[in-house]
Amino acid sequence: MAPLPIELPKPMFEGTPQNLTVPNLQKPLGRPRDPFLAPAGVTNVARDEPVASSDEEPIIGEIEQVTDGDKKGAEGSFVELGPGVQHVTLDLGAPHEIYAILFWHFHKTARVYFDVVVQVADDADFTKNVRTLFNNDHDNTSGLVAGQDMNYVETSEGKLVDARGSRARFVRLYSNGNNANDLNHYVEVEVFGRPAS
Numbered sequence: 633m634a635p636l637p638i639e640l641p642k643p644m645f646e647g648t649p650q651n652l653t654v655p656n657l658q659k660p661l662g663r664p665r666d667p668f669l670a671p672a673g674v675t676n677v678a679r680d681e682p683v684a685s686s687d688e689e690p691i692i693g694e695i696e697q698v699t700d701g702d703k704k705g706a707e708g709s710f711v712e713l714g715p716g717v718q719h720v721t722l723d724l725g726a727p728h729e730i731y732a733i734l735f736w737h738f739h740k741t742a743r744v745y746f747d748v749v750v751q752v753a754d755d756a757d758f759t760k761n762v763r764t765l766f767n768n769d770h771d772n773t774s775g776l777v778a779g780q781d782m783n784y785v786e787t788s789e790g791k792l793v794d795a796r797g798s799r800a801r802f803v804r805l806y807s808n809g810n811n812a813n814d815l816n817h818y819v820e821v822e823v824f825g826r827p828a829s
């Protein structure tokens with residue numbers, strides 16, 4: 633086992649604001665995230681892989697920015713999807729053993745994105761062998777299934793979800809606006825894994 637080779641973007645703000653009035657909000661750790669251990673040799677297998685979206689005509693930017701390797705928080709480094717429930721689906725091209733999914737919706741300012749759900753599946757339409765790895769839609773607004781995970785504040789560290797070695801080709805992330813507006817954003821999604829044997 634070895635720590636994931638995570639490369640973080642430059643922070644856009646210091647600390648974590650305490651004045652966010654969001655229910656069920658995870659308390660900030662107050663220090664860098666602990667290293668995440670996975671089998672040695674696991675890398676980001678999502679880089680430059682194709683992405684589909686429920687909003688194929690983003691308001692700002694291009695869907696391809698989800699996996700282009702640019703993780704900067706600045707204007708021009710995120711794609712903006714329309715209001716309400718939207719999702720992006722990454723195609724890894726072949727089945728992989730997935731150990732972690734790391735994603736940044738937006739980290740220019742501190743925000744909380746709502747109804748964040750992360751799933752993996754064997755098919756692009758998410759009908760075969762769907763597994764939910766993270767879900768903070770506690771009241772099932774999105775109609776997938778109610779989740780138990782907490783809301784969290786976006787930072788330059790991104791959100792890391794333990795995928796526990798799940799075998800899958802497709803990764804999907806849902807969101808439903810954020811505490812600043814109804815829109816949905818992605819700076820980058822990384823999938824740490826290796827080809828399934």
Ligand SMILES: [Ca+2]
Pocket residue numbers: 697698699700701702703709818819820
């Ligand atoms: Ca990007």
Ligand SMILES: [Ca+2]
Pocket residue numbers: 747768769770771772773774
């Ligand atoms: Ca909800």
